[in-house]
Amino acid sequence: MISPLVRIQRGDFSLQDEIDALPAGRADIGAVVSFIGLCRDEAGTLAALELEHYPGMAEAEIARVAAEAVERWPLMGLVAIHRYGLVRPGDQIVLVLAASAHRRAAFEAADFMMDYLKTRAPFWKREHRADGTLGGWVEAKADDDDAAKRWDLAP
Amino acid sequence: MISPLVRIQRGDFSLQDEIDALPAGRADIGAVVSFIGLCRDEAGTLAALELEHYPGMAEAEIARVAAEAVERWPLMGLVAIHRYGLVRPGDQIVLVLAASAHRRAAFEAADFMMDYLKTRAPFWKREHRADGTLGGWVEAKADDDDAAKRWDLAP
Amino acid sequence: MSNAIAKAATGARPVRIVYFAWVRERVGLPEETLDIPTDLATVADLVRWLKARGEGYEAAFSDEAIVRAALDHVHAKPQARLGDAREIAFFPPMTGG
């Protein structure tokens, strides 16, 4: 079984670099699904999001979720990168990449990784408003818990 | 509603270029899901796949599937690129990219696009073997039809 | 309709027929323009008419349930009416993606 790549970092990442780093010369990869989560600002009132995280546990928890994905699906590559610190609207926050022989496994593994990242990875977002004030902590959504629960069923 | 970008081309494509071409400066995109389909060679006996297509209908049919996706999900970007001609093991064949405010819509739209591309886009694969002989036409899989049928249910 | 009258009068109309993948190989050509009888109502009627044209067609359409059709670039079932379609395509189940 493959070793997932998990990185928690302040700086930006490049999807293309991560795809290029997938095992080259393996002609058994038929499907690569990627997810990029970006900092949104629907209202036009956001200056930045501050991402607080729990160092040590963030890596450990995402690695556990990734190990579960590798257990469930026949993956040939699995990458999860999550940023912390200040991100501006339009900036990348999170990347998940799953490679497999067939598309179903790659889609499901990436989808699963994101659902669990949302509900289990120790990160918290706080808003910095465009008017210079500090906004509130972003509230967790019941939707996300429901999404994660989908995977408790045997696939 | 957005206009999906559909391209049928002989040459390769770049996921990064397509992501970079998504509407910049729109801070309402929170999720970008991409799918890349690659030429596989599990057995080590494949020299190349030859992709025959129906010019005119290939574009039209993928555009119809893309229009259906735009109708079903609140998308801010949708790209579908399919190659024809000769592709070698490890080469990219197809790209789908879906951008939305939230991850569920982006995942589902990309997944839907691929299921319909597989079963409705007029492309046919034939094997060229490593020993120089011409292999058979790749047979369609019942799996793919079943996958496409999932979407007939109202979401 | 004057159009229908004109057709009934001639009894045939020219249609471009295109073939792909192993259907193309069995028929032996990628496309042809044929004068088809105007009394062929559906895709299935046209398939039966084509099968009578020779061995290659017979081989291509030996399992009619497998071969797919499109009328003017739109997928069509065997029972679909040919209507005024100007380009009719036949091909195996698709294997793109």
Next chain:
Amino acid sequence: MSNAIAKAATGARPVRIVYFAWVRERVGLPEETLDIPTDLATVADLVRWLKARGEGYEAAFSDEAIVRAALDHVHAKPQARLGDAREIAFFPPMTGG
């Protein structure tokens, strides 16, 4: 077990407690090392003990059902046993991704 006997003898053991996001703000510090009574069995027991320490803790844990915990970097439910955990974390529901 000699370990259990040692604990029972001292009646307390040092534990590093870390807080995040609005739990950290309400408690008023990011982390502290506290000598906690060895007779605190579960996460919920520890929360009750912390709430007695002052207003900040009271505010942080006012809705106990909302605050999450982790024992040595692993998510833990209120009824989870503290065991020998050396680092115990409290934080709001996560909003990463």
